[in-house]
Amino acid sequence: MKGLTEQQRNSVLKTMAQLIAEERTAIITSNKIDVEAYKGDDLAMYDRLKVDDAKVDGMILSLQQLIADVDPVGKELYNFTHENGLKMTNKTAPFGTVLIIYESRPDVTVEAGGIAFKSGNKILLKGGKESLTSNLKIVELWHKALQKNNITTNWVEYLNYNRTETQDFLQHPTQKVDLIVPRGGEKLIAFVKQHATCPVIVSGRGNxxxxxxxxxxxxxxxxxxxxxxxxxxxxxxxxxxxxxxxxxxxxxxxxxxxxxxxxxxxxxxxxxxxxxxxxxxxxxxxxxxxxxxxxxxxxxxxxxxxxxxxxxxxxxxxxxxxxxxxxxxxxxxxxxxxxxxxxxxxxxxxxxxTDGGQFGLGGELAISTDKLHHRGPMGLQHLVTNKWYVYGNGQIR
Incomplete structure (x- = not known):
């Protein structure tokens, strides 16, 4: 898809923040369905699943911080002029399509989705079954925000897959995926690493x-x-x-x-x-x-x-x-x-x-324990790759 300008991206994020504020009650009501259906005894999973007014406030704040933050795309990292006159510049660029696989946390559908979108990437969201109702409601708002700005909803896509379907997608993706970020427990991370056919940034394990x-x-x-x-x-x-x-x-x-x-x-x-x-x-x-x-x-x-x-x-x-x-x-x-x-x-x-907000990054996509391509809290400025621009006038080698 053709890239969006910073103004377009910020406008979508602003609309999304407004929609979340307007639909606060609907989001919490949707989440209540998920919470009441959850029968597990995992305290961490339950804590991450529940959405209250404070979490909704956090969703809105994360979007406002993203709007205020510097555009991570197109930043000059290095420049060099060759002795033959070639001008070479290295700039930040979007990955393309980022798949985020996460457990339980509906706020990730806003925060991580917003970081991926602001950094110029298409987002594929794959949440857990325990938070499906909440996630679908939030993705509905993402699509409304895009439509209100005359932008295709293809920029934010939710993969409502079961485990078998997810494994099949990882092994045989039906669309190009440039980066996968699993956020969750060790079993989820191991599952993604085992089956993925593109780069994976490991996130979520503490100890x-x-x-x-x-x-x-x-x-x-x-x-x-x-x-x-x-x-x-x-x-x-x-x-x-x-x-x-x-x-x-x-x-x-x-x-x-x-x-x-x-x-x-x-x-x-x-x-x-x-x-x-x-x-x-x-x-x-x-x-x-x-x-x-x-x-x-x-x-x-x-x-x-x-x-x-x-x-x-x-x-x-x-x-x-x-x-x-x-x-x-x-x-x-x-x-x-x-x-x-x-x-x-x-x-x-x-x-x-150890948190994106506490480290001054605003929101975070993940906390990477890998060393490539980024380590630690991964915020807006880190969800980019780089690209070389070379300007010549007929040079040959």
């Missing part, structure tokens, strides 16, 4: 670690751990693992206080050999648990003998998403942050900040 150094401010550590674990257990930026240096001063007092605070927040505490000796801690019998992302009121706490051991453990088991060191020693923190293989690394702050 985030926090390391308490010997020079930690323990009160700060407690505050950060509780926030990172309990503020939103359904988020991929929630905390799953805590590693404590065995040489921490007053280690036993800190561990007892941490366990008590976690228990008070209804978090199940699992511990390694040393931690499981404490009251209200359950031992685990399989080290594979270090690989798990919980998305639940569950956490693993373990002891390490050094920062180097903590780094090795994080790089071995972590999801490549976010990692934290709690320490007053800035040199130690810098060494940790440079050595840990995660998209976002922190000193003395909660993993909950």
């Amino acid at each position: 985030n670690f926090l390391y308490v150094d010997t020079e930690a401010d323990v009160e700060l550590a407690l505050k950060v751990i509780i926030n990172a674990k309990t503020a939103k257990i359904s988020a991929c930026n929630a905390l799953d693992k805590v590693l404590i240096n065995t040489n921490l001063i007053n280690k036993e007092t800190f561990i007892k206080t941490l366990i008590t605070k976690l228990i008070n927040e209804k978090v199940t505490v699992l511990g390694d050999t040393e931690i499981s000796k404490f009251e209200n801690v359950s031992a685990f019998d399989d080290d594979a648990i270090w690989y798990e992302e919980f998305l639940d009121y569950k956490i693993v706490v373990g002891i390490v003998t050094s920062m180097e051991e903590a780094i090795l453990k994080i790089n071995t088991y972590g999801g490549g998403h976010s990692a934290v060191i709690i320490t007053k020693n800035n040199e130690t923190a810098q060494s940790f942050m440079e050595s840990v293989d995660s998209a976002a690394v922190y000193q003395n702050a909660s993993t909950r900040f």
Whole structure:
């Protein structure tokens, strides 16, 4: 399809924001059908599924931020003039068609769809069956917004496929797909990677670690751990693992206080050999648990003998998403942050900040744990590829 101007794209987004505001009650009512039909016991899935006034406000805000943001298309990245007079310019360009496969979250139908559209891409949306009624209502509004601006509805398409149909589309797409972004659990990501025939950006897996150094401010550590674990257990930026240096001063007092605070927040505490000796801690019998992302009121706490051991453990088991060191020693923190293989690394702050909005990107399409073509929160400015423009007057080689 012929590309749209920035003015056209912004006009559609503005109309979409107005329609969502006008249809707020209808969106929440549609969502209620999905919520009442959901029979699963997955707390994270349920939390992501539910749409209330706050989530609708978030949808509108994400569109307003996109309108205000700089156009990501056509930005000059590099220019070079050859000795023979050829002028070469590298500029950002849309991918073409982006397929977003996601679970449960109707707000993704607005936020991710808006990011893809503003960056000049056609959007294929494939939501989960648990949020179908909500998603179809929102896509209906996308189509109205496009029609009101005399633009074809082909720019936003919803794939109402079951699992078998989705697999067949991934393996034998009926239209050209340039990029796929799966947002959801590990099973969804593995399914997409197994069957896709075009590039995939992996997003959504957390399994985030926090390391308490010997020079930690323990009160700060407690505050950060509780926030990172309990503020939103359904988020991929929630905390799953805590590693404590065995040489921490007053280690036993800190561990007892941490366990008590976690228990008070209804978090199940699992511990390694040393931690499981404490009251209200359950031992685990399989080290594979270090690989798990919980998305639940569950956490693993373990002891390490050094920062180097903590780094090795994080790089071995972590999801490549976010990692934290709690320490007053800035040199130690810098060494940790440079050595840990995660998209976002922190000193003395909660993993909950790994988010497009919190990182100043506005909304986010995904939080990529891949290294190509982008890593970490993926906002509007990142959903583009590049293209070379070469201007000559008869040069040959």
